[in-house]
Structures are given as C-alpha cells and as structure tokens.
Amino acid sequence: MTRIHATALVDPRAELADDVQVGPYAVIGPEVRIGPGTTVGPHTVIEGRTTIGRDNRIFQFASIGAISQDMSYAGEPAALEIGDRNTIREFCTLNLGTxxxxxxxxxxxxxxxxxYVHIAHDxxxxxxxxxxNNTTLAGHVRLGDWAFIGGLTGVHQFVHVGAHAMIGFQGHVAQDVAPYMTVDGNPLTTRAVNLTGLKRRGFSAERMAVIRRMHKLIFRDGLTLQQAIEEIGKLRGQGGDADVQVMLDFFAASKRGLVR
Incomplete structure (x- = not known):
C-alpha cells in the first residue's frame, strides 16, 4: 500500500502508485496523479490537475499545481505535467498553465x-x-535540455533559453539565450561557448568545433543575425549536423531577440 503519514490529507480521488511516500501534514488534491517511487515531503501541497511521473523526490514545503499568478486567469481548465526522476527542493512553486x-x-x-525556484504558468x-536557488521563471518561458540557470536569476516571460546554455549568477534574462553559450553580467552578455558543460557530456572534438564556429558567426564576425543563420546552415556535413539543427530550430522559434 502507499505509505501515507497519518497526518497527511490525501483526497480519496487522487491516484497514487502503491509505493508513493507522503510525509506528515502534506495535502494532495483530488485531481492529482503520482507515479511509482515518488516521495512527497512534509507540509507539501499538491493540487490542481497535476500529473507527476516516477521516482521524483519532492522536498518539504513545496507548492505544486496551484493556479497561475496570471491576473487574467478565470478558472479555465489547466494542468501541470512533471516527468520522472526530478528533484524538487524546499519551497519551490510550480503553477498550472493557462x-x-x-x-x-x-x-x-x-x-x-x-x-525557492518558481516555475510559472505555461x-x-x-x-x-x-x-x-531562487531561479524565477515568468510565464511561457522555454528551457532547453541540459540548460543551467545560476542562482537568483530572473527570466522574463516568453524568453527561450537554448539547450546546453549556461546563465551565470544573478542573471537578468530579458532576451533569448542561444544554445551552447555561457552568458553573464549586467547587462547580460554572451561570453563564450559552454565548453565545460559540453565536455562533461562527452561532445566530440568535431561537434565542439562546429559549435565554436557557430559562436563565431553569431557573436564575433560582425554579421547580422540573418546572415549568421544562413552561414550556420552551410556547416552541415562537418560532424555536427544535430547541433546545427538545434541552433536553427532555436532561432526559428525565438521571440524576444538575442542576448549578444
């Protein structure tokens, strides 16, 4: 059976896998579904139409699935979906969509x-x-795979942060951050390729060379962004085709301008 502390309040309509652990004074609402192996810490509140996958670890005092902080929200159907094997530490807030x-x-x-991380609606x-700690995502933000966001960073609504990008401590992110790049400073500036992160993930020398060439085209060669995108497309066939496509897809979806 599920291991639910006697002081926890779990709505009988909630769906919890048999081995889910729920700590003291936690509250779980009627539309919540939690997969196997997940633990829910003391005093955590999970509400709304929230689906949580397997083997997640949610620490004490988190707020998961509350309605959005969008003032125009009027009670429309909304949901939160969380995958597998995530660690969600103390006092995090993850809101429903709109x-x-x-x-x-x-x-x-x-x-x-x-x-204290906040992940807003949508x-x-x-x-x-x-x-x-204290990363704050406004509504509609996109974070690519393997992105690293430094502490006390705020990300403006609709900003896209590309895959493998790294944002330094206390970043003020009001424009999109290109994949594979490291940005920091005030105002925020793209400094270099995130070489340390890419090496840790086993990127080959060929892939690294293509990524460094993309960095040069975008940030160092004095090209317009459109010219740089056209030149990036010509890098296919040099051992980094997947990375070239990641970059091109990122720019196709970019909405806020680019941190340069």
Missing amino acids: AKEDGVTRVGSDNWIMA CRVGDHVVMA
Whole structure:
C-alpha cells in the first residue's frame, strides 16, 4: 500500500502508485496523479490537475499545481505535467498553465530544481536542467535540455533559453539565450561557448568545433543575425549536423531577440 503519514490529507480521488511516500501534514488534491517511487515531503501541497511521473523526490514545503499568478486567469481548465526522476527542493512553486497556450505547464525528466525556484504558468522545462536557488521563471518561458540557470536569476516571460546554455549568477534574462553559450553580467552578455558543460557530456572534438564556429558567426564576425543563420546552415556535413539543427530550430522559434 502507499505509505501515507497519518497526518497527511490525501483526497480519496487522487491516484497514487502503491509505493508513493507522503510525509506528515502534506495535502494532495483530488485531481492529482503520482507515479511509482515518488516521495512527497512534509507540509507539501499538491493540487490542481497535476500529473507527476516516477521516482521524483519532492522536498518539504513545496507548492505544486496551484493556479497561475496570471491576473487574467478565470478558472479555465489547466494542468501541470512533471516527468520522472526530478528533484524538487524546499519551497519551490510550480503553477498550472493557462488558456493563453494549451493550458499546461510542463517539466521534463532528470531535472535538479533547487530551493525557492518558481516555475510559472505555461513554462516548458526540458530534461537534465539545473535551476539553482531562487531561479524565477515568468510565464511561457522555454528551457532547453541540459540548460543551467545560476542562482537568483530572473527570466522574463516568453524568453527561450537554448539547450546546453549556461546563465551565470544573478542573471537578468530579458532576451533569448542561444544554445551552447555561457552568458553573464549586467547587462547580460554572451561570453563564450559552454565548453565545460559540453565536455562533461562527452561532445566530440568535431561537434565542439562546429559549435565554436557557430559562436563565431553569431557573436564575433560582425554579421547580422540573418546572415549568421544562413552561414550556420552551410556547416552541415562537418560532424555536427544535430547541433546545427538545434541552433536553427532555436532561432526559428525565438521571440524576444538575442542576448549578444
């Protein structure tokens, strides 16, 4: 049977796998579904139409699935979907989506979400993302796989942060951050390729060379962004085709301008 502490309040309509653990004074609402191997810490509140996958670890005092902080929200159907093997630390807040998109906030798998992180309505967080303490995502933010967000960073609504990008401590992120890049400073500036992160993930020398060439085209050669995109397309066939496509797809979806 599920291991639910005697002081926890779990609605009988909630669907919990048999081995889910629920700590003291936690509250779980009627539309919540939680997969096997997941633990819910003391005093955590999980509400709304929230689906949580397997082997997640949710620490004490988290608020999962509350309605959005969007003042125009009027009770439309909304949901939160969380994948597998995520760590969600103390006092994190993850909100439901809104009707402004498809009504769903989505968090992928294998993410490391530190204390006091806020993930607002309609965000899309990929896999293997790290968000350090007090990271704040406004509504509709996109974080690509393996992105790293430094502590005390605020990300403006609708901003896209590309895969494998790294944002330094206390970033003020009001424009899109290109994949594979490291940004920091005030105002925020793209400094270099995130070489340390890519090496840790086993990127080959060929892939690294293509990524460094893309960095040069976008940030160092004095090209317009459109010219740089055209030149990036010509890098196919040099050992980094998947990375070239990631970059091109990122720019195709970019809405806020680019941190340069």
